[in-house]
Amino acid sequence: MTLTVPVLRDITEPNSLLAARLRTIFRQHNVLVLDIIASPGAGKTALLERTVAGLGRELRLRVIEGDPTTSIDAERIVAAGAPAVQINTGAGCHLEAGMIQAALDQLDLADADVVIIENVGNLMCPTGWDLGEDCKVVVASLPEGDDKPLKYPMAFATAQAAVINKVDLEPYIPARAARLRQNALTINPDLAVFEVSCQTGAGLAAWFDWIRTQLGRKRGSRPV
Amino acid sequence: MTLTVPVLRDITEPNSLLAARLRTIFRQHNVLVLDIIASPGAGKTALLERTVAGLGRELRLRVIEGDPTTSIDAERIVAAGAPAVQINTGAGCHLEAGMIQAALDQLDLADADVVIIENVGNLMCPTGWDLGEDCKVVVASLPEGDDKPLKYPMAFATAQAAVINKVDLEPYIPARAARLRQNALTINPDLAVFEVSCQTGAGLAAWFDWIRTQLGRKRGSRPV
Numbered sequence: 484m485t486l487t488v489p490v491l492r493d494i495t496e497p498n499s500l501l502a503a504r505l506r507t508i509f510r511q512h513n514v515l516v517l518d519i520i521a522s523p524g525a526g527k528t529a530l531l532e533r534t535v536a537g538l539g540r541e542l543r544l545r546v547i548e549g550d551p552t553t554s555i556d557a558e559r560i561v562a563a564g565a566p567a568v569q570i571n572t573g574a575g576c577h578l579e580a581g582m583i584q585a586a587l588d589q590l591d592l593a594d595a596d597v598v599i600i601e602n603v604g605n606l607m608c609p610t611g612w613d614l615g616e617d618c619k620v621v622v623a624s625l626p627e628g629d630d631k632p633l634k635y636p637m638a639f640a641t642a643q644a645a646v647i648n649k650v651d652l653e654p655y656i657p658a659r660a661a662r663l664r665q666n667a668l669t670i671n672p673d674l675a676v677f678e679v680s681c682q683t684g685a686g687l688a689a690w691f692d693w694i695r696t697q698l699g700r701k702r703g704s705r706p707v
Numbered sequence: 708m709t710l711t712v713p714v715l716r717d718i719t720e721p722n723s724l725l726a727a728r729l730r731t732i733f734r735q736h737n738v739l740v741l742d743i744i745a746s747p748g749a750g751k752t753a754l755l756e757r758t759v760a761g762l763g764r765e766l767r768l769r770v771i772e773g774d775p776t777t778s779i780d781a782e783r784i785v786a787a788g789a790p791a792v793q794i795n796t797g798a799g800c801h802l803e804a805g806m807i808q809a810a811l812d813q814l815d816l817a818d819a820d821v822v823i824i825e826n827v828g829n830l831m832c833p834t835g836w837d838l839g840e841d842c843k844v845v846v847a848s849l850p851e852g853d854d855k856p857l858k859y860p861m862a863f864a865t866a867q868a869a870v871i872n873k874v875d876l877e878p879y880i881p882a883r884a885a886r887l888r889q890n891a892l893t894i895n896p897d898l899a900v901f902e903v904s905c906q907t908g909a910g911l912a913a914w915f916d917w918i919r920t921q922l923g924r925k926r927g928s929r930p931v
Contacts, residue, residue: 522746523830523859524851550858551831574861576800576831604859605831606747607775607800626850626873627748634774635747635828637798649850655879656906682880 498612501580505587505615512592515698516600518578518614520638521622522631523604526648528556529681530622530690531599535563537691542596542698547586549578549603556601566590577609578602597698610637617701618643621667625649626656629663632670639670644677644693651680722836725804729811729839736816739922740824742802742838744862745846746855747828750872752780753905754846754914755823759787761915766820766922771810773802773827780825790814801833802826821922834861841925842867845891849873853886856894863894868901868917875904 509516521527528548535544546567548556557569568586570578583600590598600616602609610619621642623631626649632639639645645667650660660678667674675693679686733740745751752772759768770791772780781793792810794802807824814822824840826833834843845866847855850873856863863869869891874884884902891898899917903910 522748522828522851523855524746524848552860553858555854555858574831574835576829603831604746605800605829607798607827607829608832611798624748624850626848626876627746630779631747634777634779636776652850652876652879655876 498580501584502613502615505580505583508587508592509598509615509617510701512595513702514592514595515597515694515701516614516616516618517597517694517697518600518602518609518616518619519622520602520606520609520619520642521604522606522624522627525604525622525624525627526681527601527604527622528559530646530648530679531560531565531601532563533681533684533687534599534691534694535560535565537687538597538694539564542694543594545590545592545595545598547578547583547590547598547600549582549601551575551603572603576603576605577612578614579612580614583614597694606631606635606638610641618697620644620646622646622648623663623667625658625660625663626652627658629658629660629666631663632666636670639667639674642671642674644675646690647676647678648681650678651683651685722804725808726837726839729804729807732811732816733822733839733841734925736819737926738816738819738822739918739925740822740838740840741918741921742824742826742833742840742843743846744826744830744833744843744866745828746830746848746851749828749846749848749851750905751825751828751846752783754870754872754903755784755789755825756787757905757908757911758823758915758918759784759789761911762821762918763788766918767818769814769816769819769822771802771807771814771822771824773806773825775799775827796827800827800829801836802838803836804838807838821918830855830859830862834865842921844868844870846870846872847887847891849882849884849887850876850880851882853882853884853890855887856890860894863891863898866895866898868899870914871900871902872905874902875907875909
């Protein structure tokens, strides 16, 4: 009898296999899927509230919220007017494809245009996990400092878009939005970069346009 | 022949064993050790710059900086006037005891009163790793929102002190320092809480006093 030793070459491979399956399901439903990554408190949920308010009458948005605990964020999204599912990860520092699969049981994809996943607040760990999304989006708030892309390059390197939030605070802090933008583009020249304030609403129209464009592209035609 | 299966009950145990050894070394040198945990951009390095400026003539401070990449933070500390060692963790989302052991080769403990470790910017992963420190300190910046202790309770539950930074921005944002303090104390009633601005310098005297008290306590006498 020959004994062989099973070697697990890549422990995230089961996640990748499941993510590929999710990507197929999303494509079958013609749904655009975004995975939002940021530090705690960068304004991911505020951006989603604004996005629901700005695009909710035009596109059917669905939100999956990831947090260690509480359902504060999902409740905010529901109050803003979109269906939302809360995932609590406990000590888990990122979302995985299996969690998204479970959340989809609570969302009717046939009835959706865009699914936005708000990952756990963590600028590092979520970057390595494929959730079947079309794009990863990194949100960086200006008060965090304009050197974040240089010090935490992974999130910016793996994202297709970067949203610089809280630019209304620029007069009161040393960080500069132009420097943050430049540092983000140094890490990833292909990033679409948006400077916004979810407090005042400034700059959000370009972000909404980008979502429309991504959905149109996925559906194979320019306009949605 | 009886086969037994080795079960690894706690994979962080090698870290805990090494951390216990580091704690013994720190005690032999009569050195107070703080492990600073926060989201990216909460102002850990700014707090250390202020601490070096405020206590550097009175206490011999040494700093160990943890970042995925760059030596930006350690250079800021050296410019502020204290010896600093930079650890680059790459994709690693937290510091481990073995990294601190390696950093100690670059710091002369016989010549130190306080070692401050600035962990990787991450409000979750560093909380579970013992570095041999006397206290963990969580830094939460007010623009991150006053609900952070409720949503990311681990850092607040395992810390002995919480520094609420950037309180000078309170007039311009919805978050309230008093609510953040209250939420932190809900998670951990024993926390020493400080409201500071590393931009203006407000509130730092109480933080400096807390460090003096911790050092005096470790050295077995009230005043240093």
